[in-house]
Amino acid sequence: MNQQIVDLHIHSHHSRATSKDSTIEGLYYWGKIKGITVQGTGDFTHPMWFAEMQEKLEMTEEGLYRLKPEIAKEIDKTLPITVRDNQIEFVLTVEISNIYSKGGQVRKLHNCIVVPDFETASFINSKLERIGNLKADGRPILGMDSKDLLAITLESHDDSLFFPAHIWTPWFAMFGSKSGFNSIEEAFEDLAPEIKAIETGLSSDPFMNWRLNELQSRTIISNSDAHSPQKLGREATVIASNLNYLNIINAIKTNDNRLVGTIEFFPHEGKYHYDGHRSCGIRLSPEETRKVNGICPKCHNPLTVGVDYRVGEIANHPEHFKPTTHKQVEYIIPLPEILAEIEGKGVGSKTVQREYHKVISSLGNEFELLRNISLDQIREAGFVKLSEVIERLRKGDVHIEPGYDGVYGTIKLFKDDTERKSSGDQMSLL
Numbered sequence: 001m002n003q004q005i006v007d008l009h010i011h012s013h014h015s016r017a018t019s020k021d022s023t024i025e026g027l028y029y030w031g032k033i034k035g036i037t038v039q040g041t042g043d044f045t046h047p048m049w050f051a052e053m054q055e056k057l058e059m060t061e062e063g064l065y066r067l068k069p070e071i072a073k074e075i076d077k078t079l080p081i082t083v084r085d086n087q088i089e090f091v092l093t094v095e096i097s098n099i100y101s102k103g104g105q106v107r108k109l110h111n112c113i114v115v116p117d118f119e120t121a122s123f124i125n126s127k128l129e130r131i132g133n134l135k136a137d138g139r140p141i142l143g144m145d146s147k148d149l150l151a152i153t154l155e156s157h158d159d160s161l162f163f164p165a166h167i168w169t170p171w172f173a174m175f176g177s178k179s180g181f182n183s184i185e186e187a188f189e190d191l192a193p194e195i196k197a198i199e200t201g202l203s204s205d206p207f208m209n210w211r212l213n214e215l216q217s218r219t220i221i222s223n224s225d226a227h228s229p230q231k232l233g234r235e236a237t238v239i240a241s242n243l244n245y246l247n248i249i250n251a252i253k254t255n256d257n258r259l260v261g262t263i264e265f266f267p268h269e270g271k272y273h274y275d276g277h278r279s280c281g282i283r284l285s286p287e288e289t290r291k292v293n294g295i296c297p298k299c300h301n302p303l304t305v306g307v308d309y310r311v312g313e314i315a316n317h318p319e320h321f322k323p324t325t326h327k328q329v330e331y332i333i334p335l336p337e338i339l340a341e342i343e344g345k346g347v348g349s350k351t352v353q354r355e356y357h358k359v360i361s362s363l364g365n366e367f368e369l370l371r372n373i374s375l376d377q378i379r380e381a382g383f384v385k386l387s388e389v390i391e392r393l394r395k396g397d398v399h400i401e402p403g404y405d406g407v408y409g410t411i412k413l414f415k416d417d418t419e420r421k422s423s424g425d426q427m428s429l430l
């Protein structure tokens with residue numbers, strides 16, 4: 001059975017703070033380079049985006065949407081030949097920002113919806129346009145209870161899917177420390193059983209989520225939440241099935257064997273993974289924070305606590321707990337970041353972009369390279385140093401410095417510059 005790489009949470013250029021390259025064509029182009037097979041459209045509540053999708057996409061027999069052949073053909077000509085034939089199909093998706101008050105507190109939750117067709121999207125749009133302005137933002141802000149949004153989704157179609165997005169983000173998520181809830185039940189009451197899946201977000205991985213009993217019975221999915229097409233597939237869900245809408249959606253709803261697992265960003269890279277004080281240079285793990293009673297050992301003020309600590313507040317199991325049965329978890333570092341480290345240059349630099357293009361053009365899409373292509377093959381194509389770091393990545397042999405109090409964490413494949421310079425063939429990549 002084929003493995004599908006699924007990325008359901010993305011945004012178009014109609015959402016705030018997104019790239020102007022997040023057009024249908026741009027998403028198609030980068031989806032192929034990344035090696036995604038099923039990609040969300042994002043933003044289906046936005047009238048202009050909705051109209052454009054109706055014009056440029058057509059439904060396949062398998063219930064997915066495909067870019068019309070005459071448009072696809074033109075973009076394919078601009079793609080490296082190695083990724084031109086990749087199959088990529090769209091599903092209609094949106095993220096809603098629900099802001100409301102419940103239990104005497106302001107709640108801010110982001111929720112994603114996936115629907116099987118334009119008719120269902122239209123139905124949801126007609127309900128939501130009565131509540132707020134759908135034109136202002138591709139990710140509309142609506143003053144409605146998340147539970148009511150779930151009810152509308154359930155009413156819309158049996159094959160629609162609803163999932164709370166990036167559930168640990170402090171300010172905008174179901175379990176967020178600032179404006180979230182302490183359980184799914186608290187947020188969705190009698191409809192809680194209808195929450196079949198949750199999204200880890202960049203700030204958590206499945207192992208952090210499995211510490212909660214109520215998440216062990218639910219599907220853990222990952223998506224990129226890409227605000228530019230180059231960020232597609234930062235995280236993704238792997239599903240073993242043919243390319244078919246119902247197979248994908250039902251694998252997520254039932255968490256059966258078709259759901260292979262997720263591809264994850266290292267959560268330590270987040271700005272609020274660990275606890276600490278930036279100005280005091282104090283970084284602590286949740287365990288260490290508890291030992292000092294949440295007080296900074298240097299300035300004696302309360303520490304800024306991070307996502308890992310927040311998980312511990314409502315978890316049923318200790319850190320490093322692994323449920324007996326669990327899905328596959330693969331950690332990746334995006335290829336541009338790997339190349340930037342090898343080259344000792346910025347991710348956006350000309351050198352890194354040139355190398356990226358060179359690697360994709362000779363070896364194929366990014367997921368194939370990071371996950372499947374043999375190290376010999378990478379070496380034989382002339383990328384000796386790259387084969388060495390991909391080997392490290394696949395083994396999980398990385399150097400982690402968790403983020404804290406607004407400071408991004410770092411994940412490095414080389415311990416330091418000396419190790420970087422001495423590794424691999426000096427001729428490779430140069």
Ligand SMILES: [Zn+2]
Pocket residue numbers: 095110165166172
């Ligand atoms: Zn969001």
Ligand SMILES: [Zn+2]
Pocket residue numbers: 277279280282296297298299300301
């Ligand atoms: Zn301090």
